[in-house]
Amino acid sequence: MNILFDYQIFCIQRYGGISRYFYELANNLGKLDQTSVEIFAPLYTNEYFDEDKPIHPRGTRLPRTLPQMLSRRISTFSNVGVFNLLKHKFHPDIFHETYYSLFDCCPLRAKRVITVCDMIHEKYPDNFSILDRTREIKARSLHRADHIICISENTRRDLLELTDIPNEKISVIYLGHSFVTLPVSPKQNRKNRPYLLYVGKRNGYKNFVTLLKAYSESKLLKNDFSLVCFGGGGFTSTELKLFKALNINPDNVIYVSGDDNELAAWYRSAAAFIYPSLYEGFGIPPLEAMSCECPVVCSNTSSLPEVVGSAAELFNPEDTTEMRLAIERVVSSLDYSARLIAKGKQRVKLFSWDKCARDTLNTYHQLLNN
The missing domain is CATH 3.40.50.2000 (Glycogen Phosphorylase B;)
Incomplete structure (x- = not known):
């Protein structure tokens, strides 16, 4: 199975929970038999990927000296154009969008998958600027998706309650956990x-x-x-x-x-x-x-x-x-x-990233078989 992840979250976050999820998912999917995983991000800012890793974005990381907001704007606008220009060169079975976008960059004949981490913008709109368009863009992204992954049963329930997405279009797959660290002492107490x-x-x-x-x-x-x-x-x-x-x-x-x-x-x-x-x-x-x-x-x-x-x-x-x-x-x-x-x-x-990847791959297979 050929799996393609888009550029979005790797432009938005240098570090963060959603980009960590896709970093772990892509690398653990890449370890499974008969899977080919690619991340197309001509310009990106994310710091999780190492060039020595088997899976990392195809593209160039912007200099760390650039302010995050400037890096985000440069990479997002550049990638939309480049992705649409070159998407005919990709032939994935699954196109997994890493965040919500107004632009449909899905290559021909691929099945679209998107992950919903929460419905916080819909449940707590007062926590966000009136200029924040996440709810509108999310709605468009979810309706064009062939399948939606929710990271908890609670998120699935909220999604069903707050949208008209049918239940049969949704799967629940829990996140993993990999907090592997070196033993050090707190610097200050x-x-x-x-x-x-x-x-x-x-x-x-x-x-x-x-x-x-x-x-x-x-x-x-x-x-x-x-x-x-x-x-x-x-x-x-x-x-x-x-x-x-x-x-x-x-x-x-x-x-x-x-x-x-x-x-x-x-x-x-x-x-x-x-x-x-x-x-x-x-x-x-x-x-x-x-x-x-x-x-x-x-x-x-x-x-x-x-x-x-x-x-x-x-x-x-x-x-x-x-x-x-x-x-x-x-x-x-x-x-x-x-x-x-x-x-x-x-x-x-x-909770493990290996289980998350295997469950996600099963969902991809079910989507293709249906």
Whole structure:
């Protein structure tokens, strides 16, 4: 089977969850018998691919010195023209679009496949600019696709609820997990206090403000634990004002960043990983935490119960008291933390990129046979 991935996500993201998914999917599909995998991206910015890997984009990576927005615009507009000019030279069985596009670049006779990671733009439109056209472009992309892959049952349910896409056009294939890192120590932990760990962006539906309120209402958490925020950018002036309004000592809320090795070190030393998001299409960070033997405390909404199973302490992310009590239950009991860690080590075994690739290949075959 000949499989062609387009350029889109590799122009949009230097790093990121969706481009990581397609990087892993392409390389694991390439390991399977009787498959030929190609990524056509004349210009791209993504950093996951290594020239030594068997699968990498056919094209040129733009200089890292270019600002990301400029790189994105140059590569996107250039690739649309080049792709349409040269697509007659490709003869894939499957054309897998890596993001949503107004332009139909599918080569003749290929079957179109697209992956839907979440319906966040449709469920939380207020989190996005009125100039954001993702919903409109997504709708066009989904209707022209021959088949749609959703990364969780929850995403499939949302897609069916919010669009007129028929159920028979959709498959659910879970993401994999491959958080392989080197053993290093965290670079910074002020006062050497135990800490709770939060990872990623903190705006909107990520629900960081509710976590701050839960933290501020707990004498146990405020007195005995720092709150470490990994990634997502430095604290804004609004956040700093909120620390003060909630009587949170700013020295106890710590921003750090780094690569996967550094992140893994923070996971391994945390008293608990907290994931208060209101909505996730899948949610890889809880699996990362479990693989690093860190107990997970997370929301009971959207896809997260599917991912974590019984290996995490769950809470209603809109209930500050329930969130606080859930965190306190985990950090105040070494026995309970140890049980969650043991369950987490077993849970992550259910998710692999090899299984994701094999399930995806089966879906391709079913599409072609039908």
